[in-house]
Amino acid sequence: MQAAIKVLDMTYVTSACLMRLAECGSITHTSSASVDYSPSDSWLAATSDVQLVLTDSWGTGSTGTVRDIDVDASFDMGLLNRGEWIKFVSLFFNAEEAANAVFNSLSTTLTAATFAGTALESAAGTSPKVAFVAWSSWSKSWVMSNATYKAEYVDQAGGVLAAMPAPTAGVVSYSSYDNTAANYVDVGALKTALRSVNVLIDETVVYPGSPETYTFASFLTTFNFAAADVTSGLYPFLTANAVYREDKTMNDGQYGSFGLDWFANGISQPQLVLNDFIAALFPTSTFAKAYTTRWLRNLGKNEPFAVVESSQCADPTIAPICGGPTAYLTVPNLQPANFTAAALQAAVLALLPSSTTAQVVVTDFPVSAVLSLHGPTSVALPQGTPAFLGALGSVLGYPVSTPGASSGLANGRRLLASSLQVPITVDSFGSRGAPAATAMLTLLNNASAVLAAVRAAGAAGVTNSSASDVQVAATVTVTVAGTNAVGAMSSLQAAVNAGQLNSALVSAGLAAPAPPSGAVGLQAHVYALLMLAALLF
Numbered sequence: 001m002q003a004a005i006k007v008l009d010m011t012y013v014t015s016a017c018l019m020r021l022a023e024c025g026s027i028t029h030t031s032s033a034s035v036d037y038s039p040s041d042s043w044l045a046a047t048s049d050v051q052l053v054l055t056d057s058w059g060t061g062s063t064g065t066v067r068d069i070d071v072d073a074s075f076d077m078g079l080l081n082r083g084e085w086i087k088f089v090s091l092f093f094n095a096e097e098a099a100n101a102v103f104n105s106l107s108t109t110l111t112a113a114t115f116a117g118t119a120l121e122s123a124a125g126t127s128p129k130v131a132f133v134a135w136s137s138w139s140k141s142w143v144m145s146n147a148t149y150k151a152e153y154v155d156q157a158g159g160v161l162a163a164m165p166a167p168t169a170g171v172v173s174y175s176s177y178d179n180t181a182a183n184y185v186d187v188g189a190l191k192t193a194l195r196s197v198n199v200l201i202d203e204t205v206v207y208p209g210s211p212e213t214y215t216f217a218s219f220l221t222t223f224n225f226a227a228a229d230v231t232s233g234l235y236p237f238l239t240a241n242a243v244y245r246e247d248k249t250m251n252d253g254q255y256g257s258f259g260l261d262w263f264a265n266g267i268s269q270p271q272l273v274l275n276d277f278i279a280a281l282f283p284t285s286t287f288a289k290a291y292t293t294r295w296l297r298n299l300g301k302n303e304p305f306a307v308v309e310s311s312q313c314a315d316p317t318i319a320p321i322c323g324g325p326t327a328y329l330t331v332p333n334l335q336p337a338n339f340t341a342a343a344l345q346a347a348v349l350a351l352l353p354s355s356t357t358a359q360v361v362v363t364d365f366p367v368s369a370v371l372s373l374h375g376p377t378s379v380a381l382p383q384g385t386p387a388f389l390g391a392l393g394s395v396l397g398y399p400v401s402t403p404g405a406s407s408g409l410a411n412g413r414r415l416l417a418s419s420l421q422v423p424i425t426v427d428s429f430g431s432r433g434a435p436a437a438t439a440m441l442t443l444l445n446n447a448s449a450v451l452a453a454v455r456a457a458g459a460a461g462v463t464n465s466s467a468s469d470v471q472v473a474a475t476v477t478v479t480v481a482g483t484n485a486v487g488a489m490s491s492l493q494a495a496v497n498a499g500q501l502n503s504a505l506v507s508a509g510l511a512a513p514a515p516p517s518g519a520v521g522l523q524a525h526v527y528a529l530l531m532l533a534a535l536l537f
Contacts, residue, residue, distance in 0.1 A: 001093050003321060007046045009033075009061060012259030014251045017318050019310035024322035029255065032061035039063050052092055074263070077148035079156070079270035080107060086268065110271035113278065114156040120282045121158030128281045129196055129236075130154045131162040134203040135222045139175075141183040142190045142223065145203070148180070153270075157277035162197050165189075187224045191235075199280055200237040201244050202299065210258050211247040216299040219243055241300035244280055248297035249306045261308065262295050311485070338509045347504045351495040352488055 002017055009032035010022050021027040030046040039062060047053055047063055054071050055062040062068045069092070073085040083106045090099030121127055132145045144164065151161050164182050165172050171186045184190040194200065204222055206214045220230070230238045237243055249261035260266075266273055276296045279288040297303045495501060505511035 001089075001095065002315070003317065004093065006050055011255045011257050012251070012263065013255075014249065014259050014261040014264045014308045016308050016310055016312040017315045019251070019308070020313040020318055020322055023310050026321050034059070054089070073267050077152075079149060079152050079274070080110060082149070082267055083107070083110070083270050106269070106271050110156075110274060113271055113274040116287060117156055117158035117274070117278045117281070119158075120278065120285055120287070124158075124282065128159040128198040129162050130159045130199045130201065130277075130281070131194055131197045131237075132201045132203055133190070133194070133223070134205070136183070137205075139183055141185050142187050144182045144184065144190065144193070146180050153274060153277050154281075156274055157281050159199070159277070159281045162193065165193055191224070191229075194237070195234050196236070198236045198240065199242045199244065201246065201296070203246060206247075206258075208257070210253060211245070211250060211260070212305060214245070214247075214299075216243065216302065219299055238300075240283075241298070242280065242283070243299045244296045245299060246295050246297075247305070248293060248295050248303065249308060251308050266295050343508065343510055344505075347501060347508065347510070348492070350504060351492050351500060353491050 002015075002021060003026065005018065005021070005027055007028045007030055008018065008022065010019065010027075010029040011031070013019060013022075018027065022029050028046055030043055031040070032043055033040065035041075037059075043061065044063060047067075051067065052069060053061065053063050053065075053067045055068050056070055057072050057075060071085060071089060073082045076082050076085065084103055086099045086102055087096065090096050132147075132150050134143045134145070135141075136143050144162070146161050146164050154161050165184075167173050168189075171189045172182050172184050174182060184193075202219050202222075204214070204219075219225075225235075225238070229235060233239055246262040246266070247260050249265075251259040251261075253259075273295060275291060276293045279285075279291045279293055280296050280298075282288055293303075294306070297305065502511060506513055
């Protein structure tokens, strides 16, 4: 469905593939900010020819027309309810079947995660206490929240929310429209309420600027914790180093502000968010030790951010839309008995720098078989004659033709102590991929029959050729897309030029060592186009 998106405010987007589509012009970035609570002229102009505008109850990006449809997953408090909004969106793309499958998987995974959290809670014999807090620059108060979805996450992870305080004049109050957030005007009262908390989630908004500027020291200052408080033992979350934020995964801020994935996939993927909470509540469990959180960032441990960039897009449908630098790599002497597309892709990927996140797509495999025909003094090949082409075609099972007389050879020319490459094309693949692959394997698996057919067709002087003289080479078309694509392609091409790809394939048993140089012979290439598509990332 990503390719159907034409206009988007990219400011807070955390999808690598949507970023890539915006970079290559498939998506138009336009600010959806309203002007005096009405759509801006630029937004209305950009969306004038779209058929559907997905907005929310706040009117984000609305056009004020019948094309506006509210998608209010964030207002749906139940975890499973939030994930179920995929069904609603799918109706506009006739993708109900796919959406149902995704939701069923989500539901099953969420149930399994809940069982895991309950089991850890039972084994521990206690329920870790959790509090969600923030400093609000708008209300000038410290806020403790117990929104329904937060309570559900904590409960299903095996914990319990800290009790909300009673209203107290001059100390804590609740707004008239929201009874799920207690506003402390006295930070000392909040600190007292936090003394039994095991895990604390700091939701303080960092704006303007990057969440990367908010550190553990920032947290201590914001909530008036001194060094003595950290070592006092009065605050379990400080003793256990269990202060978290929900900002671990974010975008790179290239559109002016930093978007948090907590407000994107954090809403649509509740089954995965629950795993984050389980790991935070039971950090010494086997599960937590083998798990890396996606949204919850441990401030005290100075955990690194996961910054989403367009180069991380791993969707194979995006590269054909956006394209990228292209290289044609020749891989000689392939061994079909061991050859697979996945193995070749892995070998290509291994040549990229370990730090690269560029997308590499192998779009096709033009494959050639090499027949090495040897004679004691000379060998003659009647290239282009019906007998020769027909003999090869009968062995391959496909018609064979020649691309022309570009080789400069006259029929029957004899070669003395030299070699020559004569290309021959296999035609009429039908559905392309499978027949072409079959043709390649036929060449290798029936090498003796191919050589016999060549001799029978009048290749004079062929006396010592054997099945081992049939080799396969593939010319691989590699496309790299992403912000670091050019650098990644340069590194890849340099590695190939240095012979590293062929060495890796030989080591993996996917190719044979290059034949010794200086042999007397003639080579004929039979090209078979394999239309295979696969993704490296």
